Structure formats: C-alpha cells, structure tokens
Amino acid sequence: MDTPVIPCPTPFIDHIAGQALGIDLPLRIWPAVKKDGEIGRELGKRPWVFWIHGGAFMYGKHYVPNAWVIPAFRSLSYHVVSVSYRFVPQVTHDDIVSDILTAYTWCRNNLEAVLGKGNVALDSFVSAGDSAGAHLALWCGNHLSPPPKAIVDIYGLTSLDDPFYSLSIPDLPLPILGNSSTEELDKALENRDPKNAVITSAFTLELEPYTSVENLNIA
Template sequence: MPLPRCRPGFSDHIFKSAAGVQLPLRVWPPAKLKGAAATNGGSLEGKGAPWLLWIHGGGYTCGKWTVPTGWVSSAFGDRGYGVVSVGYRLQPQASMLDMIQDCVDAAAWCRNHVAPLGLDPERWAVGGASSGATLAAMVALHAEHKPRAFVNVYGLTDTEHYLDDEASRAPPPDDYVVSNDEELADLVQDWDASNAVVQNPWAGEMPPNVPLEEARAAFGLPDWEPTRAQFVRSDLYSYVAKNRNLMEIVYRRSKFGEDAAFREHVRSHSPYQILQKRKTFPPTFFMHGTGDDIVPVVQSWKFAERLVEMDVDIAEVYDEGKGHVYDFGFENPEDEGWKKNVEPCMAFVERHLK
C-alpha cells in the first residue's frame, strides 16, 4: 500500500533551540481558509479557526513531526480546523523530562504565534498517539494555557504500570535492518543532547521498501535523503523492545540509586499518577483497540475511570480485537473504521471547541 501523501498548504517554524538542536513544528491552516489566506497576504489574524496540537508516537525513538497520522490531517483539516504537528527530541539523547518540556514549550509558542497563521489561540485541543499521548497528556496537565480537549489515541498514560508490564514481556526476535547488538548498545549510552534528532521514519517507510519520491511526498520533504543513521535508529526501537528497558532509558534509571527513588521519579512524571492528585483535566476522547499488545487497552480504561471519578466529560471507542496503530488504515470517511472511530472523535472535539 502506498504511503499517504503529506497534506499540502503547511508552513514550517522553529519554536525553540536546545543544545544547538532546532525544534520544529508544522502548521496546516484549515482547508477552507487557504484561499482567504492568499488574498490577505498570508495572514488571517482576527479570523482564527480552532486547531489541534498533534504529538506523534514512535516509542519515544522514531516518528515524524512533518506528517500526522493520515486521518488526523483530513478529518480536522476538512472540517475547518487547523493542525499543528510538533517535533520533539527523541531518546536516548533526550529523556522523558526533555520530551515533556519540548512539547509544553511548543504549546506556549503556539499561544503567541498561531493567530497570524489563521488559528484562534483560545480554541485548541491537544492529541497524540501511543507514546505521543503520554506527552500530549503532560501538555494538558502542565501547559499554562489549558487546551479545551484531549484526544487520546491508544495512549501510554500510566508509565509506572508500563514499567512493570514491559519487564514481564517476552522479548521479540531480532529484526535489525542494518545494526547489531554492540552498535545499538553504544547508541543507548549516547546522552549527548547536541546529538538529538527530532524525526526518524521507520525502515519500512524508506527505500528500498518504498520509492524515494513516494517517501518524500509522504513526509512533505522534497529534498529528504535516507541515511544509515535513520535505519540504525529504527533498529534501536527493536533493540530496546528486546531488552525491555524503554522506561528505564527515558526516565534515566542509572541516575537513581534506590529503586524507590526511581519509581517516585517515574510517578511524578506519569500522567495517570499525576492525575490522582488533580481535581481538573480537559474533556477527553479515547480511541483504543482491545487487541493492542504494544500499549494494552487497560491504559485507557484506567485513565478514563479516573476522569469519571473527577466528573470530567469523556467519550470512548474501544474497537474490538484491533491492535496497535489500527487507525493507520483509516482513509475513507465511508469506511467502517472511520465511522466507528473518527466520527465520534470529531463530534466530541467540535462540542468542546465551539
């Protein structure tokens, strides 16, 4: 199946620099406002549309800020919403705290800069998929200017629970593309912040698995060239899964002596655990497959349970038997998956971003 093309009409921006690494984000104004933008010198200030701040997944290791999940771009863009996709630093050079701070800083940048791009700073939601939902939830908790809704797509929101769950998993078989254990063990130890990257496609999205021009069109990067380092980082995801130590890496286990101190550190930067001490949280939509063996659906169930206890408005779609990234196949609004998952999501968001 060909990779979906990046939706045109975007603009790219740098929202901050960290250790010499520039952190980008990409802004799509809603489709219906593009013509107006052209006739107003590219500015739609004063005519702002609601928008979604989207944070990609990828196990904190891979993923692309240049293109959100396909249905996100089309569902929001075609209904008059803007979409902002965030580039944050990836592990191992970035810790969980670094990634959280990057995404909170991106939200703050948007607060001050999206109005000239056609978006209303007041009417926004934050969303993310998988590990991106961890970061999106932390934005909802820590952003100075709170979003009006949170879209949680098979989100990893209880990282302490995942720490234990990860340790008990059967390791997957080696499926490295270009690397070996020794090279990847060295990479895991690279905590030099100046070496951080903010984007890395999966090996299956790069030549020779797909034609170069198809990949460029999918990423919205006409001059992009694959490198060995990008394949190595894709292998890193497999290496960490095999060693079952993702949480220990991103939360910097080696910096803590006693296990109790490390667990307290994880809890203090885990959305679900923080929620136990909070009285408010944005209205939240949940989308998760019950057959997910990467981020178990219990992650969403527990988070939803807590929000109900807090009297937060929620809506839930649990697609029976579906696995991780099951929404990657949502392309046509007439398809059953779109109707079952995307339509309720959009109805929920529209209700809260009026």
C-alpha cells in the same frame, strides 16, 4: 512488497519554535479550510489542534502526521499544528516535555501573526497525539495554561508500570530493523550526549526492504 506512502497534505507553513542545545525544534502548520476544502480568510476565529506524533519517544516525524489527522481536523475547519521534540536516549522525558512546552509557548505567541488575529481562537485548542504523542497530549491536559478544551488520546501509554512495557513478548510479529550486531546496538545506546539528539527518524516499515526509496520520495 512496496508500501504506498501518502504525500504530506498541502498547503502548510513551517516554522522553528525554538532551540534546545543548538537543535532546532520545528513545527508545521496547516491552516483551516472551508468545508469544501477551500482556504479562506473569512472563516472567523477557528479552533486549533496541537498535534504530537508518536514513536515510542525515539522516532517519528512531525512533518507528515498520520494519514487521517489533517483531513479529519480540517473537515471541521480546525487549524492543525504538528510539533517536534527530541528523542531518547540522548534526552530525558523531562527534556521532551520541555520541548513540547517550547512549541506550545511559540503557538501562544505567534499563531495569530501567522494565521491572522481574526482567524484563530487562541484559547480554543485540542491537544492530540498517538502513542508517545498521546501520552504527551495527556500531559498537556494537566499542565498547560490555559488547558486544552479536549484531549484526543490515540492508544497512548498512561502508566509505565503496565507489564506491557517490561515483559518480553517473543511471539510479537514485529519486523527487526537492520542487521546491526549487539555490539553496534550497545555502542549506539551509549551515545547519551544531548547535543546529538535527533527530532526526526523513520519508522521501521518506512525503510527498505519494507518500502522503497522511490515510494518515500513521493512524500
């Protein structure tokens, strides 16, 4: 059965926050809108959301956040910035954190130029994310300067000591991705060269047979 794909909200602006070992770190910005959805330059200095997507640190995509993210925050007339980062196993947690810091630094230096100096309250921002992104949003709350005014943690992991991350759960009804052999998976996991890191990857349910290429092309 095909799974409907919700297209990316518009309009948006794409930029590159920086590079890591030659790999671009893109981000996507949705400017704030009025309560009726109209875009206008007379909104005044509006807060912004620093959104970090989830995906177990090894998949996901910044350019289409969870379906509720843009409508929810833009209904408050907030700007939304969705950022990317490199995935494991080619990089470490410290590398991922470095990518998040690169994106944040870019926002501090460039958001006013992109959105208009009178349209963004640079120090009034929320760090937010889901799953792995929520973990990184929590990191932002403890390490960014100035710190976020609020943190939105959507089922983020807070401690890797939690048994959930180390115990097998044989009856968990998750779909198995593809028909790769153990040898093929082992070979893929041996690829630890940071120059081969990727910053976007589909979720299992976004791949056939769980959805169709036609559905994905809608986005």
